[in-house]
Amino acid sequence: PIGLVMVPTRELAMQVYREVSKFAKVVGISTAAVYGGANLKQQIAELKRGAQIIVCTPGRMIDMLSANSGRVTNLTRVTYVVLDEADRMFDMGFAPQIDRIVGNIRPDRQTVLFSATFPQAVEKLARGVLSKPVQIIVGGISVVSNTIEQHVEVLPTEGKLPRLCQLLRQYYEEGQQLVFVDTQEACDNLVRDLLKQNLPCAPLHGGISQDDRDSTIADFKNGDLDLLVATSVAARGLDVKGLVLVVNFEVPNHYEDYVHRVGRTGRAGNTGTAFTFLTPDEEKYAPDLVKAMEAAGQEPPDDVVCMANAYKAKRSEGSLQAKDFRTSGFKSGKGISLDADAIAKDNKTRREARRREQRAAGVVVDDEDESDEDE
CATH class of the missing domain: 3.40.50.300 (P-loop containing nucleotide triphosphate hydrolases)
Known part of the structure; x- marks a missing residue:
């Protein structure tokens, strides 16, 4: 090449x-x-x-x-x-x-x-x-486009699904919709819940076969599918002209992931709308949401600002517990344990599967040259 x-x-x-x-x-x-x-x-x-x-x-x-x-x-x-x-x-x-x-x-x-x-x-x-x-530099670094209208709503966990259904029905006539969750299990569960509410949709995550993922993406891009529920596997590279609404059913766990998720709408000069649901116990994510809205010239809701200030105050006082600290990186969609033995076992399983595929194709690869498969 x-x-x-x-x-x-x-x-x-x-x-x-x-x-x-x-x-x-x-x-x-x-x-x-x-x-x-x-x-x-x-x-x-x-x-x-x-x-x-x-x-x-x-x-x-x-x-x-x-x-x-x-x-x-x-x-x-x-x-x-x-x-x-x-x-x-x-x-x-x-x-x-x-x-x-x-x-x-x-x-x-x-x-x-x-x-x-x-x-x-x-x-x-x-x-x-x-x-x-x-x-x-085109626009700002790590800034949500000003063509996207951002909304953050503080809701109890049990209030998220009814509000989501309300939004999906409200924007149904305007164009296609994309809902983000964090894990494969959450994705499948939400799809089942939406189908029960007579809202046709399909899941997209790393646990789905490649052929099914390809088919789902093709249907979404062609307009044959109006509603997609996905993990962050779809947050990059998904470019759908008719996408008017993005909903973060589960809040992204770091700023860059939020920018990319909501950036699936409002592309190429089009306008779009993004909603993010925040529960009262998720105040550690509030500062990034406030930052994203202010950077784009939008005013964050008062309750979200209060949550952000409360979190910052706790952090400065040193009163946060380990579970309250923000984490970096993308939330795993596979639910893999961070235990070293579990990771090693998972990597070994993936390597063995790839070796079988390579042998079937008549390919010889040295063990030391093997690398983990892409997500």
Whole structure:
């Protein structure tokens, strides 16, 4: 290949690949998509045919570079590298894989990095892969677009579902709707609850098969599906023109995730509306919500401001308990324990599954070259 585009998720890889192919076909450039969850043998065949531009996720790309002692493909001719959604890739723990891939590309390459937010962690990653970069800022860094009308409502847990149903019916005639939750279980449960309320919808999360996820996204983009309930797997790269309403049924646990979730609406000059539900015991998230609204020039509700001030006061007094502190990073949609033994067991299971897939495809990969699969 002469060009390499790295993205964090399968869904975004497929979307970028479709767009790249439109332009590449006109000028006679061959393209290929390489990501986890798809047929490995077919992807290897595409690379062996000589793709000039590869759109990939980091984990699967390392598998391809390691396969059959490097005979499947290499990066010696790559002169142009794109890192899309860099902050998301860092949050997902792909920094080592990115460093490894970029380290195998010629130093005189041109590298382009896109990131909707630019926290210090991403800045550090950028310094490692970019040389004397020119920084271009569109709008504000980590700021919700002013085309999005933000609302934050403080509700008891039992009041969230009735309010959600009310909003969905209110905006039904205006366009498509997207509801965010934190976990796969919460996603499936909410879909069942909405179906009982005669609100047709579909779930989207990492526990659903790749074919079903592809079908759901296609239906949503084509307008055949009006309501989607998703975890943060859909927060990046989902671009639907008719999406008018985003609801955070469960509040995002950090600022950047909030920016990206609500940013699914109000795109390309269109207007949109975003609601976020906050329960009284979730005051630790209130400061970020106030920050997001004020940064976009909107006035946060008084009760949310009071919650934010109360949390800040407790923090300054040192009276917060461990459970009250904000956490960083994305909430896991898989419910994986943070216990080291559980993580090691989970990683081993995933590696063994991938090895079986590789053997079935006739691919040989050294154990030390294996990398965790993409989300």
